[in-house]
Amino acid sequence: MKxxxxxxxxxxxxxxxxxxxxxxxxxxxxxxxxxxLVGVLIAVVMFGLAYLLDLLKCPVFAGAVIxxxxxxLVTGGFxxxxxxxxxxxxxxxxxxxKKLEILKDPHIGAFAVTGLVTAVMLMVFSTGLVMYMQLxxxxxxxxxxxxxxxxxxxMAALTxxxxxxxxxxxxxxxxxxxxxxxxxxxxxxxxxxPLALMAYYFVIYxxxxxxxxxxxxxxxxxxxxxxxxxxxGDTAGYYIVMSEIxxxxxxxxxxxxxxMGGL
Numbered sequence: 590m591k592x593x594x595x596x597x598x599x600x601x602x603x604x605x606x607x608x609x610x611x612x613x614x615x616x617x618x619x620x621x622x623x624x625x626l627v628g629v630l631i632a633v634v635m636f637g638l639a640y641l642l643d644l645l646k647c648p649v650f651a652g653a654v655i656x657x658x659x660x661x662l663v664t665g666g667f668x669x670x671x672x673x674x675x676x677x678x679x680x681x682x683x684x685x686x687k688k689l690e691i692l693k694d695p696h697i698g699a700f701a702v703t704g705l706v707t708a709v710m711l712m713v714f715s716t717g718l719v720m721y722m723q724l725x726x727x728x729x730x731x732x733x734x735x736x737x738x739x740x741x742x743x744m745a746a747l748t749x750x751x752x753x754x755x756x757x758x759x760x761x762x763x764x765x766x767x768x769x770x771x772x773x774x775x776x777x778x779x780x781x782x783p784l785a786l787m788a789y790y791f792v793i794y795x796x797x798x799x800x801x802x803x804x805x806x807x808x809x810x811x812x813x814x815x816x817x818x819x820x821x822g823d824t825a826g827y828y829i830v831m832s833e834i835x836x837x838x839x840x841x842x843x844x845x846x847x848x849m850g851g852l
Contacts, residue, residue, distance in 0.1 A: 595619050599624055604630070605663060606663070619766065622746065622775055624742045625743040625746070631738040635659050669705060669830060672705065672827045673702075673704060674692045674826075675692065675824050675826070678816070685816065692821055715834075715841040718842075718844065719844060722848070726848070736786075737832075737836045738833060740802060740836075741832040742779075744806060747773070747776050748806060748825070748828060750773065755824070794840060797840050801832070805832045805835050806828075809828050
């Protein structure tokens with residue numbers, strides 16, 4: 590029952606999926622553990638939509654734009670908002686306290702807009718390339734891209750657990766409170782299982798993802814400690830978006846250089 594509550598709280602917080610009850614306060618304790626399940630939903634919807642668009646003979650570029658919109662629609666832009674706030678704070682070159690204030694500022698700055706536009710363009714590129722390879726090989730490699738959205742959320746949760754909080758009154762504090770060893774194991778499984786399945790079919794693609802997530806994680810930790818003194822809910826959203834961009838591009842390029850079905 591406790592895990593069901595966590596799952597419902599996670600979908601209430603991190604997605605636009607309607608769930609019963611209004612989740613807040615103590616209800617969201619440990620809600621970060623089922624966060625990867627939102628990624629599973631995104632992956633399933635992306636796969637189904639890509640399959641449908643293929644049946645309808647939709648042009649690859651148009652299909653890529655539509656499929657790229659899935660994460661934004663499922664999450665309601667929740668993580669994109671954190672990405673934009675963090676981008677504004679980083680480019681302000683202000684002191685730590687001012688940067689933390691910018692994270693709470695509801696207004697959107699120029700750096701946030703340019704950052705999001707760049708992110709969307711890169712995601713359309715990587716999604717389009719993966720969908721083109723899927724069409725060429727007749728192999729559902731869109732699932733490999735879908736795995737990125739699962740792993741990114743598991744890694745965001747793990748980094749939030751193991752990196753100190755920038756402030757003690759933020760929502761991230763409640764979300765990760767009560768996290769135990771079992772929760773960490775669950776999150777680790779959401780990383781290991783998709784990568785293991787990918788490695789079983791084509792190890793190069795798994796290696797590309799491992800390298801990408803490792804690089805993003807190392808850079809992210811240094812960035813949050815230097816600029817904010819720890820993690821916040823906004824920086825966790827920044828991690829999710831950045832890891833999806835970098836890993837998506839790396840995966841699509843790996844498919845181009847090391848074709849699974851031959852060219």
